[in-house]
Amino acid sequence: MFWYHEQTKHTYESVRTHPNYLDWESQPSTYKNYPDTYPKRRLDLEKKEDHFLYHIAGLTAKKSYPGVEYYLRTNPSAGALYPNELYFQARGIEEVEDGIYHYEVSTHSITLLAPISAKEGLEPYLGYDVAMQGYLFLASAVYYRSSWKYKNRAFRYCLLDAGHLLGSIEAAALLKPHAVQMRYILDRKKLNLMFGFEKREWFLSGAVMAVPIKDQKVQAIEFSLPFVDASGTFEPNFLIERAYTETMHPIGCKKAIQAPKFTYQTSKLQETIFTRRSQREFKGGAITKGQFHYIIEAITQPVLSDCDEEVSVYAVLNRVLDMPLGIHKDDTFIKYGDFAKEAGYLCLEQYSLAQQGAVTFFLTSKGKNYQALYQKAGIIGHRLYIASLYLGIGCSGIGAYYDDEVNTFVGNDEMVLYALAIGK
Numbered sequence: 210m211f212w213y214h215e216q217t218k219h220t221y222e223s224v225r226t227h228p229n230y231l232d233w234e235s236q237p238s239t240y241k242n243y244p245d246t247y248p249k250r251r252l253d254l255e256k257k258e259d260h261f262l263y264h265i266a267g268l269t270a271k272k273s274y275p276g277v278e279y280y281l282r283t284n285p286s287a288g289a290l291y292p293n294e295l296y297f298q299a300r301g302i303e304e305v306e307d308g309i310y311h312y313e314v315s316t317h318s319i320t321l322l323a324p325i326s327a328k329e330g331l332e333p334y335l336g337y338d339v340a341m342q343g344y345l346f347l348a349s350a351v352y353y354r355s356s357w358k359y360k361n362r363a364f365r366y367c368l369l370d371a372g373h374l375l376g377s378i379e380a381a382a383l384l385k386p387h388a389v390q391m392r393y394i395l396d397r398k399k400l401n402l403m404f405g406f407e408k409r410e411w412f413l414s415g416a417v418m419a420v421p422i423k424d425q426k427v428q429a430i431e432f433s434l435p436f437v438d439a440s441g442t443f444e445p446n447f448l449i450e451r452a453y454t455e456t457m458h459p460i461g462c463k464k465a466i467q468a469p470k471f472t473y474q475t476s477k478l479q480e481t482i483f484t485r486r487s488q489r490e491f492k493g494g495a496i497t498k499g500q501f502h503y504i505i506e507a508i509t510q511p512v513l514s515d516c517d518e519e520v521s522v523y524a525v526l527n528r529v530l531d532m533p534l535g536i537h538k539d540d541t542f543i544k545y546g547d548f549a550k551e552a553g554y555l556c557l558e559q560y561s562l563a564q565q566g567a568v569t570f571f572l573t574s575k576g577k578n579y580q581a582l583y584q585k586a587g588i589i590g591h592r593l594y595i596a597s598l599y600l601g602i603g604c605s606g607i608g609a610y611y612d613d614e615v616n617t618f619v620g621n622d623e624m625v626l627y628a629l630a631i632g633k
């Protein structure tokens with residue numbers, strides 16, 4: 210098991226002996242804004258491409274508590290800390306000038322960071338030697354936004370949240386419709402340097418929604434962007450830095466070339482993406498057997514990727530009509546019984562989600578490429594949100610669980626990556 214994962218496990222004792230005290234004075238910002246000297250264009254929802262981009266990472270709700278106001282987005286995030294930033298190259302897209310952009314969430318704008326030419330672009334950094342017509346997305350993490358709260362465990366959340374962002378790209382692309390391929394083999398070192406990240410922000414992955422332009426060879430573009438403070442406050446975390454550096458270069462990657470198939474109706478899917486929220490608690494309502502199978506079908510579709518890792522999906526059935534209670538994996542039950550309370554306990558006693566829900570999920574992997582396998586868990590998590598909400602069923606990600614006890618519960622010794630619950 211990767212040492213970082215081992216060292217960041219929660220146990221019954223650890224969460225009681227190291228409770229997280231938050232220093233609200235040093236709360237980092239969740240937005241990155243380039244200076245106004247860069248050309249910026251506000252997204253216009255009447256325009257097809259802008260509409261698509263907005264559905265990936267736009268602000269869709271505002272929450273207010275006395276003294277605090279914050280916005281929620283199309284993509285979920287552990288603790289609403291949003292550690293990820295989104296960049297993209299657009300080439301040959303109507304209404305979007307060719308170039309390399311940053312998606313500025315706070316103002317619904319895209320910032321042009323660098324122009325590209327027919328002979329130069331980001332393609333070689335993602336492993337292509339010809340020009341790609343369409344979008345090349347890049348997801349990064351400003352890790353302090355998350356480590357401010359989650360300390361050493363934050364790298365896990367940066368990866369899960371990045372997976373959700375990739376899942377958001379996949380879901381928004383279905384509106385077009387267009388397939389998206391995830392890329393983990395990237396020249397992270399060079400890209401981090403060119404984008405001026407200075408060890409505070411790192412690229413984690415790419416997502417390609419583009420087709421090769423035959424015979425149009427491209428060179429790797431070179432530029433040097435200034436450092437732009439993306440968190441306001443910052444404290445280095447050397448454990449996380451080491452975990453990132455050691456997982457920068459994927460090894461022995463296996464490509465996944467089979468495209469996923471989804472059966473969503475476009476306008477209903479669009480509404481689902483736009484209104485997606487996390488359920489704060491479940492009331493103990495059941496879902497039907499048909500709904501359960503529809504959801505399992507959607508989340509177990511292949512994920513197109515240049516570095517696919519196997520992620521196991523365990524479903525603890527608490528309330529599914531006409532189905533027995535128990536733990537379900539790959540179309541069969543591995544254990545029968547009422548485990549609702551135990552599922553609630555395993556998720557750090559979040560009983561209102563994991564016990565009261567209809568189904569609690571645990572995702573595990575014994576893969577080698579940590580960044581790729583963790584982000585895949587986030588993508589599957591995002592598919593779970595979308596498929597459930599599409600059917601009018603609530604969903605919540607659960608990043609906190611007792612790692613080793615989940616292993617004993619599901620009967621494996623893999624890395625436990627993520628838990629989620631769905632229900633009513």
Ligand SMILES: Cc1cc2nc3c(=O)[nH]c(=O)nc-3n(C[C@H](O)[C@H](O)[C@H](O)COP(=O)(O)O)c2cc1C
Pocket residue numbers: 281282284285286287288289366369370373485486487488489559562605606607608609
């Ligand atoms: C990786 C991840 C882990 C999460 N873990 C929890 C959790 O343990 N408990 C919880 O109540 N919500 C959890 N959430 C839900 C977030 O709190 C929620 O996404 C965030 O507040 C934004 O709200 P929204 O999803 O409604 O837009 C998690 C979300 C993600 C993506």
